[in-house]
Amino acid sequence: MLSTKTKKIVIIGAGIIGASIAYFLSLRSHNNVVVLERETPGSGASGHSFAWVNAFGKDPRDYHTLNRRSLDMWYRMEHHLDTDIGIHYGGEMRWENTKEGALQLQQRIRKLQGWGYPCQLISRDEMLELEPGINPGNVESASYSNADIHVETDKFISACFTRTQASGTDIYTQSSVIDFEIQNDKIVAVKTEDNEFTCDIVVLANGTDMTKLASLVDIHIPQQFSPGIIIKSTSCDTVLENIAILHAPSNDEYKQHIHLRQLYDGSLRIGQGTQEGINRDDSQQHADVLLSCAKAFLPAIGNASAIATPMGYRPMPLDGFPIIGYTESLPNMYVALMHSGVTLAPLIGEMSTMEIMDDVRIDWFEPYRLDRFN
Ligand SMILES: Cc1cc2nc3c(=O)[nH]c(=O)nc-3n(C[C@H](O)[C@H](O)[C@H](O)COP(=O)(O)OP(=O)(O)OC[C@H]3O[C@@H](n4cnc5c(N)ncnc54)[C@H](O)[C@@H]3O)c2cc1C
Known part of the structure; x- marks a missing residue:
């Protein structure tokens, strides 16, 4: 059996969520990560965001607390990244x-x-x-x-990718994922127009386009426009x-x-x-x-x-709350879709990395699994 550290992880999407997950994976000395981005890092919702980091209007209490934990983490992010990440x-x-x-x-x-x-x-x-x-x-x-x-998202994303690239992560821009190869109920390769990346785990962090991409493998991610x-x-x-x-x-x-x-x-x-x-x-x-x-x-x-x-x-799950975690039908596909992704990026990056690397289920995420829509 492969150790988690040698597993090949492909992250689809280089917005603030993909950047944060890639960064936290790199802190675990994981150098077998590839990021695939259709355009350029931050060109999706993250580059159009108001980027107010807060738990002000977040209800109910559990969701408020999730946002609050992440808000408090931004101070730690700045300390660890030790560069200008555009925090005000x-x-x-x-x-x-x-x-x-x-x-x-x-x-x-x-x-x-x-x-x-x-x-x-x-x-x-x-x-x-x-x-x-x-x-x-x-x-x-x-x-x-x-x-x-508030945060200047382009600076944060760039700081994360500078760190991850230094740890060996490859980032492919102008690389749109168009298909997956499945064997024995697992994704074994991610395909772009001119490349194919074998993988053990796929992380979908591609925002509004996730619904369309996941439908290729018969997974329904309900979103509102x-x-x-x-x-x-x-x-x-x-x-x-x-x-x-x-x-x-x-x-x-x-x-x-x-x-x-x-x-x-x-x-x-x-x-x-x-x-x-x-x-x-x-x-x-x-x-x-x-x-x-x-x-x-x-x-x-x-x-x-x-x-x-x-x-x-805005990436906006149908009920307004995040969708995080492995899917039931494809157990090596991990999804991370949410509004308030700027507020939540540090927490999602750190906790998703634990779920991926340590094979645990974080109970803070339990209300936010995809299967709640079943
Ligand atoms: C107007 C507006 C105001 C907002 N205000 C706030 C706010 O004040 N506070 C807050 O916390 N949040 C706010 N948000 C929400 C926040 O910006 C998002 O939740 C967050 O940016 C989502 O990040 P992401 O990385 O999931 O998605 P994105 O930033 O959209 O990144 C997804 C990336 O995936 C890429 N991609 C898509 N499909 C593919 C594919 N097939 N192959 C490869 N790459 C692909 C895209 O090009 C994109 O770069 C706001 C959003 C908007 C639009």
């Missing part, structure tokens, strides 16, 4: 300008505090102490969540002095909440509605409206202009 510390601040919105926020904060999530309601004055440059208008209620961060858009801006002065993420309420000009973060190059990322909200309007006009709405709250944005960005597609 400072927490998340939000406010509501209607009585109804205020009540909902107060209830949410009480629930999260009961779960031990570091957050609190704050006054208008405290908001302005945290972010003196903000122009919030009417504030019915406001909150601050201390532990939340979830397009979203995060617009960009040209760079501007620092608009958030202390916090990392801002959520602002709707106003007369724009009828949805907006969320905003700033990268180290000074550019902004702005999204609308909730983290799961559907949005298909990738026009320049829509990008201009979003930025102008943000400028009303943050005058320091100044003359920065909006850059319309193509739609991104």
Whole structure:
């Protein structure tokens, strides 16, 4: 029998989930890993993400805890990778300008505090102490969540792959997986258009395309369609002095909440509605409206202009919760599909590696197995 360390592992997809799993495998001195990516690392959902790392809106309690554990792991990731992985510390601040919105926020904060999530309601004055440059208008209620961060996914993915390549992992870009070879109810080879990779274990980390790929081997991965858009801006002065993420309420000009973060190059990322909200309007006009709405709250944005960005597609299991683990019908096929994959990447990378290398079942993952859809 092969030892786990000599098993050939093929990871399909070089987004944040594939990158994190590859990284944790490399920490176990596993140098028999191949990553196959259809385009370039991070070109899927990970490159279109708002990348807010949090457990704020995550229900029920088990799912909140899963996200919280991963959020806390990001600090360890930065320490271990010991390079710039694009983390922005400072927490998340939000406010509501209607009585109804205020009540909902107060209830949410009480629930999260009961779960031990570091957050609190704050006054208008405290908001302005945290972010003196903000122009919030009417504030019915406001909150601050201390532990939340955001991440520049391209930097994290690149740091993971730099490490894994140094440990002997081969990464093939522009290599789309198109088929599998099966013998005795196991996958023995993964096929791209011009190559074939023999394998002992296959990890599907290919996001929205997983449903189509898994259907080739008669495995059904139920997903919903979830397009979203995060617009960009040209760079501007620092608009958030202390916090990392801002959520602002709707106003007369724009009828949805907006969320905003700033990268180290000074550019902004702005999204609308909730983290799961559907949005298909990738026009320049829509990008201009979003930025102008943000400028009303943050005058320091100044003359920065909006850059319309193509739609991104969230990997979104049918019930909204992750799908993780080996499949029943093909016991050497491991799947990792989820929304909130930026938040969850460290935890999924580390725990999936244990499941793969040590042949254990992690009980935190039990609610998230594929067979719940049977
Ligand atoms: C608009 C938007 C906002 C979001 N906001 C947040 C947020 O604030 N916080 C958060 O935690 N999450 C957020 N998410 C979700 C998060 O971005 C995703 O859950 C995460 O990026 C998923 O990573 P992944 O590696 O599974 O998938 P992906 O990044 O999509 O990577 C999959 C990769 O597989 C490749 N691939 C596909 N098919 C094949 C094939 N046949 N062969 C080879 N390669 C293949 C693709 O090219 C792609 O690079 C958001 C997503 C979107 C779109």
